[in-house]
Amino acid sequence: MAGKTGKNILLGVTASIAAYRACDLITELRERGHTVTVVMTRDARHFITPLALQSFAGTPVVEDFFSLPGRTRPVHIELAKNSDLILVAPASADIIAKLAHGLADDVLTCAALAGTAPLVIAPAMNEKMWENRFTQENVKRLRGHGAKFVDPIRGHLVCSDEGMGHLAENASILKVVEAAFAGK
Ligand SMILES: Cc1cc2nc3c(=O)[nH]c(=O)nc-3n(C[C@H](O)[C@H](O)[C@H](O)COP(=O)(O)O)c2cc1C
Numbered sequence: 001m002a003g004k005t006g007k008n009i010l011l012g013v014t015a016s017i018a019a020y021r022a023c024d025l026i027t028e029l030r031e032r033g034h035t036v037t038v039v040m041t042r043d044a045r046h047f048i049t050p051l052a053l054q055s056f057a058g059t060p061v062v063e064d065f066f067s068l069p070g071r072t073r074p075v076h077i078e079l080a081k082n083s084d085l086i087l088v089a090p091a092s093a094d095i096i097a098k099l100a101h102g103l104a105d106d107v108l109t110c111a112a113l114a115g116t117a118p119l120v121i122a123p124a125m126n127e128k129m130w131e132n133r134f135t136q137e138n139v140k141r142l143r144g145h146g147a148k149f150v151d152p153i154r155g156h157l158v159c160s161d162e163g164m165g166h167l168a169e170n171a172s173i174l175k176v177v178e179a180a181f182a183g184k
Contacts, residue, residue: 006033007084007181010117012108013053015043016090017158018124018167022048025089025170026056032174037062037079039108041095062107076107080115085180089150090124090167093135099147100138118180122150122173127163150176 009029013022026036038053038061050061062068068075088095088108095108099121104110112119121142129135130152139149150173155166 006035008082009034009036009177010079010083010086010111010115011036011038011057012086012088012091012095012112013038013040013044013048014088014090014092014095014108015041015047016092016124016167017047018090019044019047021124021167021170022089023052023056025173026053028170028174029177030056030058032178035059037083039063039079039111041092041106041108065107065110074110076110077114079107079111080113080117083111083115083117085118085120085177086112086115087120087122087173087177089120089122089173091121093123093125093129093132096121096123096135096138096142100141119147120150120173120176120180121147122168122176123152123165124167125152125165126157126159127165130165148176148180 013019029036036057037059038057040063054061065075098109099112104113150168152165153168154164157163157165
């Protein structure tokens with residue numbers, strides 16, 4: 001349960017090399033009194049384990065719809081209903097494209113479609129992928145529908161020494177999350 005001022009945050013972790021950063025982000029969100037439930041995409045498992053994420057979150061990680069014995073209600077609907085905010089960090093180019101076009105082929109995209117909570121997206125990707133016009137159009141489209149972005153910054157990228165596409169600092173992500181709770 002979230003604390004007095006704490007909220008229920010659904011954290012989507014996608015298949016980016018920056019996925020390990022979700023661990024510190026979870027810790028910082030919990031230090032602020034928030035409860036964090038992690039949904040990871042299938043490919044995110046190549047970058048970080050569910051065990052690591054659930055150890056930081058203190059709640060079970062949701063990976064797919066179909067391996068949750070004993071559940072009588074669809075997990076994505078429950079998650080959408082119980083979340084005060086959906087934060088996707090790191091957000092891959094792929095998830096941004098899916099969210100922008102209403103795709104619903106995993107728990108995260110279905111929960112985002114089923115939810116009415118604010119959506120905060122912190123992208124991380126190769127510089128060219130970030131600058132690509134399709135990605136930028138998807139970002140613009142999501143912004144137009146009220147999603148808040150924490151833009152990536154210039155920094156170390158695994159594909160090149162440095163570039164624009166490095167996941168924003170946690171402090172910047174937390175600032176946008178708190179602003180979203182304040183209705184800004
Ligand atoms: C080593 C490696 C690092 C990657 N890092 C990123 C990344 O930071 N951002 C991104 O958008 N895609 C990245 N990709 C590609 C994604 O993993 C791929 O598009 C994946 O299918 C996205 O899945 P998801 O959006 O369902 O999590 C990377 C791929 C590899 C092999």
